[in-house]
Amino acid sequence: MTVQTIPQPGKPWEVTVKQRTATGSLIALAFILAAATVKFSGLSGKLGFAVSFFFLATFLIFVQQLKLRDSQAAKDAVLGSFAMLGIVLTLIPIVSIVSTVVIKGYKGIHPNLLFKDMALNSVNDPIEQGGLLHALVGTSLMVAGALVISFPIGVLTALYLTEIRGKFARPIKFLVQAMSGVPSIVAGLFILSSLVYPVTKELSGIMGSLALTILMIPTIARTAEEMLLLIPNDLREAGVALGATQWRTVSGVVVPAAKSGLVTAIILGIARIIGETAPLLLVSGGGDALNLNPTSGAMGSLPYYIWKAFLTGGTEEALARAWGGMLILLAFIFILFGLARYLGGRKVA
């Protein structure tokens, strides 16, 4: 009886520990060489180090692959390190932005902020005085107003594109795309020229809402369209086969099935407009006092609070106030985004 050895399936293409250590040590070598270059040549500073490190590491890995395998693999490795460079360059700003806002912003946060407005304070006052109640209220009112108008329009557009698929579907898809490219300042100018100057002759919160609506509709329409497209056609066919009219199918089957998707569309729409500054500067004015009436009077907003503290202040307090406002705005965006991810990650239907 000879014991037959069954060959185990191997993975010859996998990177072995030996190769990994070899590559790792090459990168470490590049690191040391880059430090030496910075020390002994004209290149200097962080930039010089980063540049020489990148090119040295790429070159060393290129040579290693050339020796181990062939020129194809070596060129491949160069592409790999350039792709890595791309993603690192993309990530540096986001890390820098978030850390700057957190480090500079926490000084501008104080519990009093939530209960007071800036009516009696200048931006240069200590953080304990004044607050952003008016800004939070203004932003929530304007965003809510924009949502009330743009959600129905956005969803109807999405329904037209996915359910009716009429002969205008293609042009409308294009127009929604084009609308998402409308500069925010143009949205502000439009409300200014069509409503503020000829009709109300006064800046107010509702004008801010309308300007934001223009920016919000495309986001909602496109997200809702994507979400409705995810609903399997079987559901629609089942509805129609049971004798339901299209209206009953859409209202009773498709929309309920896409409910979490539509909530995602709302959330992404809010995230899109919550930090918009330029149109609000034009049409809702900048209020420093709490204003609960969106139909008249200038209305404050979170972006305006930040804008004013940065531009009119100049003291430590004003900057801390501005970065604090930015931190709150960023926190809102993070929360909205997390919610959207959570809802979007769940299975539809």
Next chain:
Amino acid sequence: MTLLENQSAAIPAPREITTKPRLSDQIFRAIVTLGGMASLVILGLIALFLSLKGFHILTEEKFSFITESRWEVITGDTGNIEESNLGIGAMLVGTFLSALIAISVGVPIAVLSALYLTFYARGSAKKILISLIDLMAAFPSLLYGFWGFFVFMASAEYWAKLLNKYLGFVPFFDVPAPIFERSPFIAGLVLAIMIIPITTSISREIFDQTPLDRVQAAYALGASKLSMIRAVVIPYGRGGVIGGAMLGLGRAMGETVAVYTVLNIVYQINWQVLFGAGGNVASLILLKFGEAGPYEVDALMAAGLILFILTLLVNALADVLINRFGKKGR
């Protein structure tokens, strides 16, 4: 027998078989179609109202509104306008200049990181990176602007000095005076950082759609990753990537707040990108709006109209490119 007879009374009359939608459906379709037309109506209204307010400026200032670079209104004692010289030439040049810098820096980085995300990143790292980049696309421009001013400016100024020192013989990188702060170069870099997330996610989506059979066919023929990408992914995704770049260009051209905070807005045509003077139509509108009289406001509307048309054209081109050439390839 009796049972059946009793039931036959309860069976409703069969519905008429027809392809004509019922009344409820007709109403539903009408409402949805109307809602679907909203984007057309809104875009039309924007063009209409901006023209209503701004068109007379275009006829009065004629062609010089686009070519001239002055912004002066001289009012008489009674408040009526005696002389006006309004032109957005410098601002148009500045808009294109900063947007071009933005896409020439941003698009290569975005394409490389899209390649990384599609073909190198694996598993949860890929998911996290994609979420981060989508999140970055949602950051408000206000944040980019102030980050650019307070944090990024110092590094960018240093890079500008290096460029000027070693490439100063190129007319672009020359400066009339050693002022490197708040230059179109820095504004362009901030815009580049703003458009990288959008361009990355569009490119990534296009690369993801590359037919798997072609990718695997290339691998089966012995292609390395580089030659597979060159032979399959790039020809397939080229149009889409260019379209994504155009979308980024449109966004960079219409950007207001970030440019306003970073750039030193000066009324002169400035081709020397490293010199701290420049402009952008959108930031001009924000700058002049506060102090503008009625005539100037109309001129700003005209400037807005031109900006609107420009971004619409760029977006249309992007859309055509993404849809027409997005799905081709070998």
